[in-house]
Amino acid sequence: MSPFLQVSGLTRRFGGLVAVNDLSFSVAKGEIVGLLGPNGSGKTTVLNMISGHLPPSDGQIALADTRLSGLGPHKIARQGVARTFQLVRALPSLSVTENVIVALAFGRKRLWGEAARLEALKRLEQVGLAHRAGQQAGDLTYIDQKRMELARALAADPQLLLLDEWLAGLNPTELQTGIELIRGLKSSGITILMVEHVMEAIRALCGRCVIMNAGIKIADAPTAEALSDPAVVTAYLGEQHA
Amino acid sequence: MLVTAVLSGLVLGGTYALLAMGLTLQYGIARIMNLAYGELIIVAAFLSYALFTYAGISPVWALLIALPGGFVLGYAIYGLLMAPLVRRARNAASLEIDSILTTFGLLFVIQGLLLVTFGANFTSYSYLNDAVQIFGTRLAANRLLALVLAVVLGAAIYLVLTRTLWGTALRAVAVAPGSAPLVGIDVERAARMAFALGGALAAAGGVVISMYQTFTATSGVVFTMKALIIVIMGGVGNILGALSAGLLLGLAETMVATYVDPGLTLATTYGLFLAVLLWRPTGLFGRAVR
Amino acid sequence: MTPRFLLEISAFIAVIAALALLPLFASPYGITLMIGMLGYVALAIGWALFSGPTRYVSLATVAFFGIGAYTCAVFSEVLAYPLLLLVAGLIGLGVALVVGLATLRLAGVYFVIFTFGLAELIRQLVTWYEVNITGTLGRYIFLPVTPEGIYWQLLALTAAAFAMSWAISRSRLGLALKVIGEDEVVASHSGIDIARVKLGLFALSAVIMTLVGAIQAPRWTYVEPSIAFNPTVSFLTLIMALLGGANRLMGPILGAVPLFLLFEWLSANFPNHYSIILGLIFITIVFVLPNGVLDFIEKGWARRLPVAKPAEVHK
Structure with missing residues (x-):
């Protein structure tokens, strides 16, 4: 399947800090992909660059055949x-x-x-x-x-929906409703990239996860596989648990 | 001609730098834009004029009255008018509107008082108006004195801010108003002091300007504008930035006045301002306080 | 069309018609007073059109007002009267677009100072031009326009400005402005081109101000830069629109009418102490309102006039 959202070499610097470093991944049409990582790993910065809230320091973002990087947020919104x-x-x-x-x-x-x-x-x-x-x-x-x-x-x-911890803070009943709601969106053909910490939701919804740590991609695989990757476990739990 | 222009530019620039340092203290530390800043300058200019014309007191002595006078006035303006607004403000937007309206009001009051007292005419006096020979050109002695005074005062304030604990506390507030209380700095007191120091510098600048320029009761706003432009060009709260940008603006204005047309100096100021804002919105020298 | 809508339209037309008949009864002084008042109402509406929703405190009012007045003076002998207004409007529009493109990215006090300086800059440029190119500073305006004529034109302009701000408040553009005022990030992410909306509104508001200057100019007979670009006009417009409630349709009118009369009375009775009293009024207003001017505008008006929507801001 050809990629619908294509992110390549995406980099964002804030002064001396590199929040996102040479990140590349893609999302196919109709897919739900989780963007995971410990706090401060640069997930929200990635969403901000895709939606045009922040201009990338380097790298490219493309949706279908349209280049998004370099466009303002209102133009990106009109691209869907x-x-x-x-x-x-x-x-x-x-x-x-x-x-x-x-x-x-x-x-x-x-x-x-x-x-x-x-x-x-x-x-x-x-x-x-x-x-x-x-x-x-x-x-x-x-x-x-x-x-x-x-x-x-x-x-x-939208053709592409970016959810930034939308399921955080819901009680168990609300969470189930929320998961069903997002699953329903998938069946209507919307492609979703979601930043999320609620594991239950990630396992239920995301076929694949991109995992970041300190601005760098450390895993990009089907969810179960990505979550058990040693590098990922280290990133979340620290060295001694790996 | 070039040497004359450069020297005149340095004189003007030195004065501008002095004025801008005062405003950058007020705006950078107290975070309140004092739109009546230029009126303080003009009050001091008239004070100097009155002392010289009616009592024969030299502007250098007038400085001894203007400096503490400006300090007290700045202190009082912050304590009486600004502090209550700061305390009750719930967000930045609300404080901004209130302080803009209040300092506008103050601008009108001071300007009105000056108009009633001194009238609307162009005012000047002739002090040390003999030319001195310097670098192969001739410069009025009052301009030379103005430059010396600006350098001395500027250097003094710079040393106070960088070499004393008290000055360091003020600069800390300019950089991080949120964290300053954590290390035991009283932010309101710092703001009051910054306003007072700013007032003293404005008054000193006013005396210096009056020695070699004509002024009117209504020219305060132009000085406010120029001082603010310099502050923005130099980076808000940045003392050295204000100094360099002040000199730059003084030179640019004098060059345009000498070689192009004296009527276009304000356009020059404005053009520079726009260029800086569009090119480097945080100022030529960044926002950092050195 | 709802009955309420029809009622409002009829009321609007009735008020304009009544005002249009006024010169038949009013004394010459009355007409002079009405011209001044209508001028400020139109300026305040124009100001509020842009500054109300965007919260950009603009002091450029007199820059455009003065451009209008000066255009009228410069071209009064070469152009036919209606054409004169058109040219003035176009010049105002051109300046607004250039200035807007360069400066609408500024915010807060930078914008205040910039707009304030703009008036001063244009004044100096006009002075420079007049002294160096034309060789005279002042100009006489001899136009065959009666005070009644000026009054009716200003009334038409004010009515048009009012109708425009009413139409905008109900349009897509009005919603865009509300969203921009509330949260620019949401606005841009919803597909609103913030820069274009702001620029458009700035230009529209500038054209209204320019036309006020152009229409009023013949009243003066003689203009020079210090008259046409008097910064007090900007300050008064700002305070009128702000205190009346810049985000409400009737706000600018509610602010401009009483304040104009007050300022008129002050300048007639205390010509020498006018600006002192004006300044004290500014300061008093700020200190009398317990939670500040912004809070008063956003909440106070809403409480007093329950029809209004409270424009509360949660930060």
Whole structure:
């Protein structure tokens, strides 16, 4: 299968610190890939570079045949890349529906007016938040804000969805619902790259994992195999456990 | 002609550097943009003018009044107007709007008082206006004195900031306002001191300027702008940056005035400012405080 | 179309019509006063259009106002009147696009100083041009425009500006502005081209300001750079729009009308101490509002006028 998302030689420096160092991997169309690694290993920086939030210092990112690296975030969004943020970014003074309409109005669909409102409600229903549609986003609980953020990302009609610890902080019941929700997205053909720490979710969802440590890729293999890789175990648990 | 221009440029640049050092202390350490900064300069210029014209007191002696006077004024402005705003501010945006409006208000009040007292005319006085021979060219003695005063004052403040514990504490606040309290630095006191020192430098600059330039009750805003431009060019909070950028701007303005057109000096300042902002937004010399 | 919408439209048209009839009854002084007031209302609407949602505190108002006035003065003898306004608007637009492209990446106090300096720079350039190229500093404007004519034009401009800001607030562009004001990262990741939106709004707001200057210029008969580029205009516009509530449709009007009358009264009764009193008012306002000006604008107005949406910011 030809790669859909192709990352090659990606590097990001902050002053003297190299947060991501010569990282290359690819994701096939319709695949769910986990991007793992200990805290500070550069995962979020990678997502930030794919979504255009940070320009890469070096290297290339391409989606299908389009080069993403070098484009601004709004142009990357219009190429069909949507994301959620590690720390939820709601638009607190807008209503929940308006939050979702933002992605519809300026994303690939360019919906506005009544059509946008109906579509937004559909997306809210999809994440189980339809009953909060009229509320101010700032009044939602943290978990509901996360749901809303996913609805907003889905409303953008993405080809590639970037999830940054979207499942973190959910209780066991919510986690099951969340996993089902993401699995459902896969069947609708969306390609997903997810940064995640919840092992249960990774095992349930990701066919393959890319694992990073200190900015470098240390494993890239089917999930079970990647997680048992000695280098990975060392990275997570330290030298003596390897 | 070139030597004259360079010397005049250094005089102007030295004064600018002095002014910018004061503002970079205020803005870099107290983190409040004092839009009435130039008004302090003009107050001191008028003070010097009044002392010289009505009492025959030389501007050098006026400095002895202006320095502590500016210090007290800066201290009072921070303590009375800024500190209450800082204490109640819940976020940066709110403090920014409040401090902009307050210092605007102060700008208007001081400017109004000056207009009522001295009128709107161009003001100047003639002190040490004889030419001296230097490097094969002639330069007015007052300009030479201005340069000497700027160098002495600038060097003094630089030594205080780099060689004393007290100065080091101030610089620590400029670099890391969040961590300074952890090592026992009282940030509010540091901010007050920075404002006071900035006020003293503004006043000193005002006296120095009045020795060789004409000024009006309303020219404060132009000085605020130039000082801020220098501060940004030099990197906020960076004393040496302010010094170098001040000299650079003084030279550039004098060169344009001498060889192109005196009416285009502000355009030069502005062009330089834009170029720096677009090319290196953190300033020519980075943000670090040396 | 809802009944409420129709009601609002009719009310708007009725108010404009009533205002249009005013010169038939008002004294010459009344008309002068109304011209000044409408000018500031239009400036405040223009200011709020850009600065309200983006939170860029701009002091460039008088730069554009002055460009308008000066264009009117320079071309008053060569161009027919309506064409004059068109040229002024185009020059304002051109300057706004150039300035905007160069500076809209600045934020906070840098932008404040930059816009403030812009007015000063343009004033000096105009002075330089007049002294060196034309050889005179001041210019006379003789245009066959009556005070009533100026009043009606300003009224039309104000109505258009108001209608525009109303239309924007309901459009896709309005939503884009709200999102930008709230969180630029979300805005750009949702596909909003932030730079273009800001530039467009900056230009629109500048054109309104330029036109106010161009329309008002004939009232002065004589202009010179220090009159046309008087920085007080920027300060007054800022304080009017800010205190009225720059994010609310009626805000600029609610701020401009009472404050204009207050400033008018002050300058008539205390001509020499005007700027001192003005400064003290600024300071008092900041200190009287317990949680600061921004909080007052965002929460205070919302409490007082329950229809409004509170624009709360959680950081």
